[in-house]
Amino acid sequence: MNRLPRSFYARPTPVVARALLGRRLVRILKHSAAPGAHLHPPLGQRLSGRIVEVEAYAGADDAASHACRGRTPRNAPMFGPPGHTYVYFIYGMHWMFNIVAHQDGPDTPPGAVLVRALAPDEGRPIMREHRGDRPDNILTNGPARLAQALAIDGSLTAVDLCTHPRIFVEAGAPPPDGAIACGPRVGVVGDQRARVRPWRFWIRDNSYVSRKT
DNA sequence: TTTCGGATTCACT
DNA sequence: GTGAATCCGAAAT
Numbered sequence: 001m002n003r004l005p006r007s008f009y010a011r012p013t014p015v016v017a018r019a020l021l022g023r024r025l026v027r028i029l030k031h032s033a034a035p036g037a038h039l040h041p042p043l044g045q046r047l048s049g050r051i052v053e054v055e056a057y058a059g060a061d062d063a064a065s066h067a068c069r070g071r072t073p074r075n076a077p078m079f080g081p082p083g084h085t086y087v088y089f090i091y092g093m094h095w096m097f098n099i100v101a102h103q104d105g106p107d108t109p110p111g112a113v114l115v116r117a118l119a120p121d122e123g124r125p126i127m128r129e130h131r132g133d134r135p136d137n138i139l140t141n142g143p144a145r146l147a148q149a150l151a152i153d154g155s156l157t158a159v160d161l162c163t164h165p166r167i168f169v170e171a172g173a174p175p176p177d178g179a180i181a182c183g184p185r186v187g188v189v190g191d192q193r194a195r196v197r198p199w200r201f202w203i204r205d206n207s208y209v210s211r212k213t
Numbered sequence: 214t215t216t217c218g219g220a221t222t223c224a225c226t
Numbered sequence: 227g228t229g230a231a232t233c234c235g236a237a238a239t
Binding site: 074088 | 231232233234235236237
């Protein structure tokens with residue numbers, strides 16, 4: 001295990017977003033209670049995938065960011081230390097997994113990176129169960145899908161990726177610059193500046209990216 | 214206390 | 227391509 005250090009997340013949000021591509025998001029599930037399980041170390045089932053698509057949401061002047069209207073109980077993690085999680089519920093049924101990322105300090109704007117897609121790796125059979133036995137090509141290509149596949153919900157908001165035993169990001173292998181594409185974020189409507197900001201980053205030609213264009 | 218709409222997905226046409 | 231599902235946070239009443 002080789003977790004990304006706190007300093008990785010303590011940079012401008014779009015910089016962190018781009019740098020997260022290719023890294024490995026890891027989720028450790030508790031073992032089901034098997035006879036004699038208490039005799040062994042709590043290793044747990046390991047699920048993981050490489051991050052292939054992300055979006056940055058940052059600053060007081062980003063109308064698409066949950067933090068744009070100031071701190072509330074929901075978005076409080078975005079105002080906290082970099083390297084923590086921000087998980088929220090939307091559309092009455094979906095969980096979105098974000099990583100808090102912004103420069104450290106008293107007057108720096110809050111920000112977070114939405115993880116939109118993974119290329120699934122370890123624990124695929126378990127992810128498939130979580131996803132209702134849907135085919136592998138729609139296992140983790142979408143923010144709500146990957147949260148479901150990795151069993152991520154609100155209980156994992158505001159936890160520290162640098163120390164939490166059951167969710168973290170490993171250094172992995174970032175793609176070459178030429179393999180990275182960027183463009184406007186998905187589902188952002190209204191405010192013109194927010195709409196056109198090229199803060200969605202993905203690995204070019206990767207089949208797990210949530211949508212074309 | 215009510216209303217509104219959302220960083221989405223799925224089933225169906 | 228279209229509409230439904232379904233809850234909660236935030237703003238308005």
